[in-house]
Amino acid sequence: TTPDSDKAGLRQRFDPSPSLLVKEAEHARPAPEVTFNELKVEPTFEISTPTMQISLPNDGPFKEKDGNSSDKTQETVTLSMPPPPPMLNRGSEPPRLKPPSLSAPPRPGNGFVRPPPSAAASLRVPVTKPLPNASLAPSSSIMPPGKQVSRKVVLEPGHSPLDWAALTNNPNNHLRGKDAPGDGFLRITPTELKRQNGRKGKDAWTVYQGKVYNITPYVPFHPGGAGEILRGAGKDSVKLFMEVHPWVNWDGMLSECLVGILVSEDEAARGSNGSLDEMD
Numbered sequence: 001t002t003p004d005s006d007k008a009g010l011r012q013r014f015d016p017s018p019s020l021l022v023k024e025a026e027h028a029r030p031a032p033e034v035t036f037n038e039l040k041v042e043p044t045f046e047i048s049t050p051t052m053q054i055s056l057p058n059d060g061p062f063k064e065k066d067g068n069s070s071d072k073t074q075e076t077v078t079l080s081m082p083p084p085p086p087m088l089n090r091g092s093e094p095p096r097l098k099p100p101s102l103s104a105p106p107r108p109g110n111g112f113v114r115p116p117p118s119a120a121a122s123l124r125v126p127v128t129k130p131l132p133n134a135s136l137a138p139s140s141s142i143m144p145p146g147k148q149v150s151r152k153v154v155l156e157p158g159h160s161p162l163d164w165a166a167l168t169n170n171p172n173n174h175l176r177g178k179d180a181p182g183d184g185f186l187r188i189t190p191t192e193l194k195r196q197n198g199r200k201g202k203d204a205w206t207v208y209q210g211k212v213y214n215i216t217p218y219v220p221f222h223p224g225g226a227g228e229i230l231r232g233a234g235k236d237s238v239k240l241f242m243e244v245h246p247w248v249n250w251d252g253m254l255s256e257c258l259v260g261i262l263v264s265e266d267e268a269a270r271g272s273n274g275s276l277d278e279m280d
């Protein structure tokens with residue numbers, strides 16, 4: 001070979017024409033695609049609607065009303081099916097996993113409709129803005145049936161659960177109220193309890209597990225609203241309370257509001273002046 005032909009040969013090798021490039025590119029096809037061809041899998045991006053063919057005998061339950069006899073022994077019904085989801089990894093690469101940052105990590109406890117029972121519920125500050133007229137709020141149309149919207153209300157400023165906790169921390173606040181003078185606990189009859197219904201200047205007392213509490217100071221702090229908690233005024237609230245929030249720590253929250261215990265009329269008549277201190 002001459003030097004000139006050497007040059008030409010080199011140029012052809014290192015400065016290939018576009019057609020050569022294509023050829024080389026074809027040769028450079030990655031091996032897994034060959035595997036595809038060997039497996040007779042046709043990589044294609046077309047999305048076709050698959051069909052399903054069902055053969056029905058003509059004299060079966062689908063026979064025409066007028067009894068037309070047809071030469072056909074079979075009728076073919078073609079049903080369309082929705083297209084499959086497009087496959088994005090049709091190439092030779094294995095399917096790639098999504099980066100972890102794009103998928104939210106699974107959160108435990110998502111199935112809970114209500115928060116789990118805990119004493120801390122009494123100190124939890126509401127994170128979502130409640131409905132102003134929560135007791136009248138209709139259930140949301142986008143909520144699945146059976147799941148209700150919160151019945152919590154907007155509390156006045158300074159009436160958060162933490163504000164209540166601060167108030168009960170000071171025993172000088174006399175949260176037992178004006179109807180329970182002194183420090184001693186009272187023995188309260190059902191008749192007396194009935195009178196303490198929060199009306200006509202009377203404090204609202206209620207009963208929980210045989211103990212009588214003055215709920216009047218707590219009413220503006222109650223997350224379920226005044227109307228709800230006052231349903232128990234002058235009577236035993238345990239049933240209503242347990243229906244709504246059995247996890248709330250009544251004793252812990254209202255210990256400073258304890259007025260006394262509920263006794264029967266007979267028991268009260270046997271006692272001297274109604275003070276529990278007398279029993280010691």
Ligand code: HEM
Nearest residue numbers: 122150151152223224228229231232237240241244250253
């Ligand atoms: C007649 C008795 C009572 C009734 C009918 C009642 C009713 C309600 C209602 C309807 C709610 C809103 C629930 C929601 O949809 O999220 C609520 C919340 C609440 N109530 Fe009562 N309540 C009563 C007594 C009490 C008492 C005595 C206390 C305190 C010892 C109390 C503490 C609370 C607390 C802490 C919440 C918020 C619960 C949470 O954060 O999930 N309730 N109440």
